[in-house]
Amino acid sequence: MNQELPPPIANADSLAYWNAARERKLVLRKCRACDTLHFMPRCLCPACWSDQLEWVPSKGMGTVYSFSVIRRAPLPAFAARVPYVTALIELDEGPRMMANVVGENALSVQIGDKVRVTFEDRGNGVLIPQFELVNT
Amino acid sequence: MTHCATLKNKVAIVGVGESDIGRVANMTGLGLNAQAAKRALDDAGLKPSDIDGLLTAYSFTEPYFMLGSVLCEYLGIKPRLNASMVVGGASPAVMLKHAAQAIACGQADTILICAGENRATGQTRDEAIAALVAVGHPYFEQPYGTSIPGLYAMIAQRHMHKYGTTREQMAHVAVNTRAHALLHPNAHMKKPCSVEDVLNAKPIADPLGMLDCCLISDAGGAFIVTSAERARDSRAKPVYLQGIGEHHTHEHLLCAPSLTEFGAAESGRIAYAMAGLTPADMDLAQLYDCFSIVPIVEIEELGFCEPGEGGAFFEMGHTRIGGKLPVNTHGGMLSHAHAGAAGGLLGIVEAVRQLRGGLGPRQVEGAEVALVHNEGGILSSHCSLILANDKG
Numbered sequence: 001m002n003q004e005l006p007p008p009i010a011n012a013d014s015l016a017y018w019n020a021a022r023e024r025k026l027v028l029r030k031c032r033a034c035d036t037l038h039f040m041p042r043c044l045c046p047a048c049w050s051d052q053l054e055w056v057p058s059k060g061m062g063t064v065y066s067f068s069v070i071r072r073a074p075l076p077a078f079a080a081r082v083p084y085v086t087a088l089i090e091l092d093e094g095p096r097m098m099a100n101v102v103g104e105n106a107l108s109v110q111i112g113d114k115v116r117v118t119f120e121d122r123g124n125g126v127l128i129p130q131f132e133l134v135n136t
Numbered sequence: 137m138t139h140c141a142t143l144k145n146k147v148a149i150v151g152v153g154e155s156d157i158g159r160v161a162n163m164t165g166l167g168l169n170a171q172a173a174k175r176a177l178d179d180a181g182l183k184p185s186d187i188d189g190l191l192t193a194y195s196f197t198e199p200y201f202m203l204g205s206v207l208c209e210y211l212g213i214k215p216r217l218n219a220s221m222v223v224g225g226a227s228p229a230v231m232l233k234h235a236a237q238a239i240a241c242g243q244a245d246t247i248l249i250c251a252g253e254n255r256a257t258g259q260t261r262d263e264a265i266a267a268l269v270a271v272g273h274p275y276f277e278q279p280y281g282t283s284i285p286g287l288y289a290m291i292a293q294r295h296m297h298k299y300g301t302t303r304e305q306m307a308h309v310a311v312n313t314r315a316h317a318l319l320h321p322n323a324h325m326k327k328p329c330s331v332e333d334v335l336n337a338k339p340i341a342d343p344l345g346m347l348d349c350c351l352i353s354d355a356g357g358a359f360i361v362t363s364a365e366r367a368r369d370s371r372a373k374p375v376y377l378q379g380i381g382e383h384h385t386h387e388h389l390l391c392a393p394s395l396t397e398f399g400a401a402e403s404g405r406i407a408y409a410m411a412g413l414t415p416a417d418m419d420l421a422q423l424y425d426c427f428s429i430v431p432i433v434e435i436e437e438l439g440f441c442e443p444g445e446g447g448a449f450f451e452m453g454h455t456r457i458g459g460k461l462p463v464n465t466h467g468g469m470l471s472h473a474h475a476g477a478a479g480g481l482l483g484i485v486e487a488v489r490q491l492r493g494g495l496g497p498r499q500v501e502g503a504e505v506a507l508v509h510n511e512g513g514i515l516s517s518h519c520s521l522i523l524a525n526d527k528g
Binding site: 008011040073076099100 | 262265266268269273274275276277278279280281282283284285286287289290291293294297338339340341342343344388389390391395
């Protein structure tokens with residue numbers, strides 16, 4: 001499904017992240033020198049510039065920091081999907097990441113809602129992290 | 137660093153110009169720049185050979201690499217200072233700062249700053265929207281179908297959540313600028329709009345509708361900066377740069393430190409300190425208004441009201457011409473013009489015109505000091521500047 005949507009592009013900074021996603025794992029960068037976690041993987045720690053980094057698993061749980069329901073798709077590939085939710089997710093570990101909130105009740109999303117990671121098939125075995133609302 | 141070396145009263149803007157605006161099918165993006173530049177030069181009473189520096193920004197509609205050099209070539213000038221600067225919408229104010237620095241240390245005498253694009257006729261609406269997707273992170277935002285309105289919408293959503301700001305209050309921002317645009321002979325939008333019109337406009341990215349979003353215009357703007365000393369001989373009344381400050385906190389929204397606190401507070405603090413002035417000294421403000429939530433955030437950060445009170449400040453009409461702090465007296469990017477870096481640049485042009493006086497029904501009575509704020513990215517890069525019609 002969703003093979004018409006753009007697959008993510010892996011590069012030297014992010015290859016391990018996307019490889020982990022293929023195995024339905026969400027991972028974060030952690031600095032061995034100052035313990036800071038970061039999203040948007042870099043080759044050095046944005047807090048202390050140490051290049052001694054490791055990949056650590058995220059529990060995949062988070063909170064909706066903010067969101068928007070997109071009703072005018074920016075690219076043709078997303079037109080069939082409108083309306084859809086783009087959201088900034090604050091992971092329980094701290095860093096924030098962008099994703100869609102998916103699932104049948106996604107359009108009811110509110111700031112502060114608890115979410116859990118899920119993975120969406122973008123074709124050829126490529127999975128991208130998404131989030132669904134946790135029923136409370 | 138808490139202190140910036142002063143640029144107070146080192147330079148003045150001595151000429152301003154804007155191109156034809158709206159759908160200008162007979163002109164290229166370079167042509168719009170050139171038309172605005174010629175008008176600014178005429179306004180200043182200068183000739184092309186007086187220009188020894190050129191700064192410009194970027195273009196999404198034309199395929200040129202090295203846009204600064206391309207513009208020098210198009211204009212037939214051979215300056216000793218030239219660059220194309222890309223700080224998004226903050227570029228014009230940042231270019232003014234670089235020009236002031238260069239002039240203050242004698243690297244150039246008279247610098248032309250211009251920006252412009254033919255976004256309305258040089259590409260289709262779909263192409264314009266698709267091109268701007270590039271502002272989102274290519275690997276960690278774009279795969280999720282983020283749009284520029286959608287990213288700003290998240291800021292609006294968070295502001296509403298934290299402070300209780302309403303869609304109606306944001307609509308007042310759009311209505312405010314539209315009322316001003318109707319007083320400007322060159323504004324893209326020529327019909328009035330109401331709060332209901334804004335609320336009922338086509339939804340784009342909740343909570344933003346079409347009229348909460350900036351225009352897609354053909355537009356160019358230009359201004360000419362020279363030393364305060366040279367400015368004494370200029371044809372038009374010089375407008376002096378009294379304070380200017382920048383602050384940069386992120387590019388992509390996923391890396392923003394906060395969605396309710398941005399870099400405008402710090403860029404404003406530097407500018408006020410340099411000028412030795414406070415928000416209460418400002419007679420008007422030209423704020424960046426790519427989306428209706430943005431001037432609300434900026435008016436708070438720049439100290440004109442308390443955090444969370446920006447929406448009410450617009451709703452109460454304080455930002456109308458004749459109000460406590462007239463904002464975007466030309467109509468801003470929501471109603472006057474928006475075409476890349478030209479959008480913020482035209483705010484500088486309008487501030488200069490207001491400080492010279494004589495604008496008829498659009499004139500802010502007794503305007504002596506103006507604040508201009510440009511921002512780029514998703515409230516990522518900020519530059520605030522204070523202009524005055526004497527040296528204070």
